[in-house]
Amino acid sequence: MITMMMLTDILLALKHELIISLIIFLLLFWKIRFDNAHSEILMGLVNALLLVAVLFVWFEPIETLLFNQMFGSNALTQFQKSILSLAMLLISGLSYHWLKNNANRIEFYLLLLSSLLGMFFMISSANLLMFYLGLELSTIPLAAAANFDLEKRKSSEAAMKLILSSSFSSALLLLGVSFLYGCSGTLQFSEMSYALVVSPLSQFGFILLFAGFAFKISAVPFHLWTADVYEGSPVPVTAFLSFASKAAVMFVFVSVLNQVFQSMVQTWFLAISILVFLSIGIGNLFALRQENLKRFLAFSSISQIGYILIGILGDGSQAAASIYYFLFIYLFSNLAAFGVIGIVSEQTGKESISDFKGFYQNNKFLSWVLAIALFSLAGVPPTAGFFGKFFLLIAGGANAYLGLMIFAALNLVVSFYYYLRVVKAIFMDANESPLPKIEFDFTPKIALYFCLAAILLLGFYGPIYEHIVHISKAYSF
């Protein structure tokens, strides 16, 4: 019997999902009732509700398993969902101007929020079927969103590429899920971890599932879609793809590997090491020679994924904590960089590094934000990015192969070189006709200031890391 008390608990456990669904319904009604009128009020409302979703992180977490133990909720998932909501909020703020001039802004929100909802279900999944549903819900709307620059061929191309290659990966992932079901007789995470024994069939099933994960986080050799899709999609969608969808899959990946596949630890330890090596190496080599900024960030994000995967190689909760912490910081550095590029690209259509030559001359604030974001991505102290990478390497260093660690450390210097190349173009390269002064609204400005403050200050505020360690110790595995 469901008592009142239990009902409130269920509602509280589902609070993130509920508020996102609420926004989606609100948008649908608004579309029917007002169409495109009063859009500024609507955007304000959506942002306010997203802010509420972010602030949910301070709620007392409810620890429970719902819907036939398919859906789990605890302090960790609550924290992860709030991070993703924050990403959505910042993207919404940064692309305010672009959205205001776009006739289909309601659809934009609908698509990204549906995807976000899918991610929430994925994070909370305690069952492979639930996980798969969440994964699909988070992917399909994104393909539509990638096509958002309707008049651009590249945008439709990106959408087609995304949907085709992700259906391919989903099909194989599903095949892997059925193999695993065949081996263990269950889809429940908690039961599967006991039922799985290492056999060629279970290993093959695992590899298929693993490849599905690797595809989503675009680790080499499953990364080929990334650069084309990043380049073709509108910048806000690229920003969402590059942070939210990767972070969500990463959250699940960490816990699934440690929770469900503990018995196969030798298999995945080596598999991840290979991915780390390839992702860092190839990501860096290709990033070195990119001209388009979005392609550049695509390849550099591939190498960042390599570093995140190093964290997984560490021990249990310390590894998990280092990854969550890094992603939390990556959120700000990544979105700040994409935010500036988005603002510039929206108003001038310029996206290549050579267009940014002498950018500092007319756009001091934007230049500093972009430079600091890039420094943080490169991991230069005292920006927060340094602390993120530091903890990843410390966690991974406990177990990883020494050669791999040295390779990763040397590549840090390489990555430094190409990030500096962009900074140099902005500040030092001469340009007869640099980009003109770019005006932007109040909302993006706030979002940029927020990111900037986070990048500069987060690293020095210890309690955040301690909190993350605390919750990952309690709830990971």
Add this chain to the structure above:
Amino acid sequence: MSDITQILLIIGLPFIAFLLLGIFGNSSTLLKNSAGIIGTSLMAISCFFAIQIASGYFLSPSHASGEAFSPSIVFKYVWLNFGSGKSIDIGAFVDPISAMMLVVVTFISLMVHIFSLGYMKGEERFATYYAFLGLFTFSMLGLVISANIFQIYIFWELVGVSSFLLIGYYFQKPSAVAASKKAFIVTRFADLGFLIGILTLGFYSETFDFQELIARLSNHQTPQFLAIASASFLGLSALTWGLVLVFIGGAGKSAMFPLHIWLPDAMEGPTPVSALIHAATMVVAGVFLVARLFPIFALSDQAALNIVAYIGIISALFAAIIACTQTDIKRVLAFSTMSQIGYMMFALGVSGYGGEEGAGFSASMFHLFTHAFFKSLLFLGAGSIIHMVHSNEMGDMGGLRKYMPITHIAFLIACLAISGIPPFAGFFSKEAILHAAHQSHPGIYYLGLFTSMLTAFYMFRLYFSIFWSKESKDHSHHSEGTWSMKIPLIILSIASILVGFVPFSSYVSSDGLGLESHLDWMFSIAPVSLAFLGIGFAAYLYLKENDKPESIANSLGSIFTWVKHKFYIDELYLFITKKVIFNLFGKPAAWIDKNIIDGFYALSADITTAVSFSIRGIQSGKVQGYALYFFGGILGLAILFIYIMN
């Protein structure tokens, strides 16, 4: 005022100057015009407190009663708590070397601030310049008082960043941009060594705190020491690796051979900046670092300490030889800096720990102290010469003594000091270094002696070429510079004479107990007469314009060319990076990308377009290629795990 407030003011005021001038400096004209005054007065207050802290520390009554100087922790704030007693802290602590460095950094920085008032006047980004100076001073001070290795790493990087900004200050000049980038990238590689080194030490000693780290690793009975000494990698113990890597980091910042290539190029920055960064502060950070960890080096790992000694003497000699052939006055000074830092390094390297054994440590720190004064004096003097002549080349100078009397005298004093002529400051510290080396490492002693003769030669070659040599062009329409430029020269000249008389080793010594400083006049005969020989030779060649130097250069032929091109070390690096790395890795990667991957796509597209007419409209069919890779990845992993691993 309590120590905490004073320390916070010392490092905080330059930072405030940075924030104030950096953020508002360009938007408010009032701030822009008074930027120099604001920066300088904040720096003056900071310097005042630094002197007060240092004098309070050194002249404390407890020491007078014969107690050792012990490090005092001024404040400590737990930044990250790992539980079980482990934590990363942010704190400040004062011990003899950091107290000395506080004074050196703030004092030289103050002189540079004052000098820049005149030198940089009229620059468009005047406020930005002072902001960067503030940032640099803040980072350097933070580095000096760091109480743990984590904190020192952060400030270490900040120092790198701010010097990058200052070297690249004239960012309209491509050479300045290239130089700042070179400095940054070269030191990055070294910093990587540093990071891995401190992590190794921190990992085994289970602490990040300097005092505990030193206590655990210099005592051979602790479990941490046994662990780090027994762990080995490639035949060396983890302790040796850790210390050597830390030293590599220090060698990068201190421009030790073979990581010195950035220093001469870094002279592209404004000259007062060179005085601050490349003479007195940043470049000695490496020496400071080795000194900070000195007990571990000396008590636990003689091998690592020997590396320090040999790298030090090689750099000292190598740089002195190159300095003899350079014609750009700032480059001569840059190489002479490298050479003098080599002295400080090998002094540490030959030193033992405690008592008379530790004389090398005191000597090294003493030389660091005196060098800061006369070398910044040389750079500031060079600054006012360049300000007047508008050239860095010796060939454009000559006979300037008539037009700039104050600079002339100041420069002469500094040259005498660096050459080790009594009673100038450099004499005392160099004597102490040679004395320390003489007892334990006679080979290094003789090389050091020879280098000191070379030092006297190239410094006076510089001096005579600038102030004597030929009759000068008419410079009477130029003045010698404003008083703000002359005053620092005068103050530093006085300091270069007096600081040698400080009984330094009784304050700064390896074990804190203090040493009786003594001067052995008989011992000094050799170095001083060699120095006079060097000066005499320089006078013979350069006092009057003649063709002797050229005929000597010609008779040396290819050797001279080798030396003049700095032994082609830069070219070697360029060859390795551009030719080897680029061709070996970059080109093939590009080639694979272009021919194999693209070709592969094209091929798979050709095959599949026949099959899939329906989606041909999208693009050339690359997506199939993606799928192929995807499947290839799965296949590769499957084969690896199912067939190979089992």
